[in-house]
Amino acid sequence: MTSVCINGTLQQPVPEAQSHQITPVRLRTIVESAHLNFLIGAGTSSSYFVALGNIEDALTQVTDSQASQAVKALVRASIQAYFFERVLAPNTKIIERDESAEGILRSYARFIRTLNRILLRRRSTLLSKQVNIFTTNVDMLFEVAMEESGIDYSDGFSGKIRPKFNLGDFSTLRFRTGSRYEHRFEVPVFNLIKIHGSAAWRQHQSENRKTDIFFDHSLDLVREVAAHFEEAKSYLIPVLVDPQPEDQGPTIRPIDDLIADAVQRLGGADKEPLEVAGFAAVYNKLGIVNPDKRKFATTVLNETYYELIRRLANELEKENSVLFVHGFSFRDEHLRDIVLRAARTNPTLQIIVFCYSREGLESYEQLLPDVELKNGNIEFVTPAEPARGEKERKITLDVLESDYFASIVPDKTPDPDQRIEIDISTPPAETSND
Helix, strand or coil: CCCEEECCEEECCCCCHHHCCCCHHHHHHHHHHCEEEEEECHHHHCCCCCCCCCHHHHHHHHHHCCCCHHHHHHHHHHHHHHHHHHHHCCHHHHHCCCHHHHHHHHHHHHHHHHHHHHHHHCCCCCCCCEEEEEECCCCCHHHHHHHHHCCCEECCEECCCCCEECHHHCCCCEEEECCCCCCEEEECEEEEEECCEEEEEEEEECCCCCEEEEECCCCHHHHHHHHHHHHHHHHCCCCECCCCCCCCCCCECCHHHHHHHHHHHHCCCCCCCHHHHHHHHHHCCEEECCCCCCCCCCHHHHHHHHHHHHHHHHHHHCCCEEEEEECCCCCCHHHHHHHHHHHHHCCCCEEEEECCCCCCHHHHHHHCCHHHCCCCCEEEECCCCCCCCCCCCCCCHHHHHHHHHHHHCCCCCCCCCCCCCCCCCCCCCCCCCC
């Protein structure tokens, strides 16, 4: 058998795809020799935030409905209120380090610190010590975990007093220099690319009508939306199926039922209540991509979204890149098409999808069919089959960190390839008789 080395790193044979396992040796080889990218979805933080369920389909159906504008506005605001209450409002507890968020923050911090150690000790001199974390989540978990861990990261904002979003802030190499000697070393940097925006993004239109995105440290806008939500709550209609179907995530009621309830609630009025309109107006100032197929409330969000999407595509086109996927379902057609296109056109790209459970493998294989990939460069990793009487060890973020990435952190001092022993002996000194 012929051994192959790339950039001085021994390449291991690719295991049979049907095993759906990845060995520490193979994972270490990939990490040592590739540009590192992660795609993180809602499943990663599902222990703290509820899943989106069919919210995207519901909001899209509202937009396409033939109902009056007042009815559609009430239904849309009711669904957005549910999304706000379950996904956006809890972020105030995260930035305040509330006790309820300690567990999930600890998991994120451990994961980040492990990746940081991997970058610090990566032996390749040809690759920068950077990792790109692309996420569709709008929560603040990564930011808070990185701040608490003292990790250098770039989230696209520049400035201290009023940070403003600037795409040029990404991909900045950072070096530190010794205070006494002029030795210089590269510092690991995490590029946090939030494709769907963030709870801390705030849109602001200046006097020249240009709209920019600023970072809202204290989530003041989220708190303002929460106040309007409380005022509008009694006018909104319930949106969830009751009782909820098991193992399907949150399920929104059929749109026809929601529209019928809205018609009855409005009682023939041609406008939604002022409280509902006020909630919707403040909600739309948030710098997030709406969970519907229309997605964009403003042009600036549209432009930012496509710039971040283009960045993902560019990173996947690089030679010897890897994309690790966790908690992302690939039901987002746009992102799925970008990943599949990159897999087809870049044979050196490796995509490794960590499935939460063995049961979830089928869904991934349907959305990312192997027959469409001539390069065969998408690999699915599932939990190992449990022993009799034991439960499946599902790949949560904690398991991803402990069972996969923590096990491949390089030693500070690698084992030597060869050992040279030198035995130096000196004759005893002559004794003087004087």
